[in-house]
């Protein structure tokens with residue numbers, strides 16, 4: 111089993127599908143992560159970290175720690191520059207990921223896909239979880255790469271999944287916590303209907319891995335107490351990770367499956 115996750119910033123992986131990555135690594139799969147940027151536009155909130163630290167160096171090390179916590183291979187960086195959220199910084203920075211040539215990103219993903227030979231690829235949903243432009247760019251490039259792969263390599267990946275939440279889940283999150291980003295999410299746009307899920311993965315045994323990986327992103331989340339609080343307030347958020355289907359080669363069992371590799375043999 112080869113699993114490849116493709117995201118935009120350090121921490122995207124842990125939030126979106128950290129439990130799933132840990133579960134497959136533990137099951138003996140080869141699990142890799144491609145991260146398009148080094149999260150240069152993040153904000154240092156941890157009181158013990160020098161606010162003048164080089165953000166790229168800091169977040170590179172944090173993502174390496176998160177990958178260790180998940181038990182997966184060290185991250186592969188594409189070395190684009192974080193566009194920031196909102197995108198005022200990215201608009202002025204030609205190197206920002208939002209200004210990248212989409213086909214160039216796709217080609218670079220294809221090189222890694224050819225080397226890693228994943229049967230299953232994971233990336234963001236079409237709305238990039240909460241609309242971050244870099245999340246949407248990597249989503250588009252990953253779709254492009256999944257489909258081109260069939261023409262340029264054999265074996266080609268069999269399944270592309272998008273990390274996803276239901277409208278109900280977004281409403282439930284909004285009921286227990288508040289943040290500028292979360293408060294502005296329209297549940298019907300950013301969430302999908304329950305019958306849209308192609309895979310629902312039980313991560314109950316990997317909650318500690320996911321929490322440890324989230325907390326590895328120290329500069330962004332301080333000591334990470336918020337995750338413990340979140341787990342206490344809404345434990346169900348840490349029990350399952352859900353995915354919609356983004357692309358398929360070959361058969362797919364009746365959805366939703368409880369294993370991303372179900373039926374692949």
Ligand SMILES: [Zn+2]
Nearest residue numbers: 118119122242
């Ligand atoms: Zn992100």
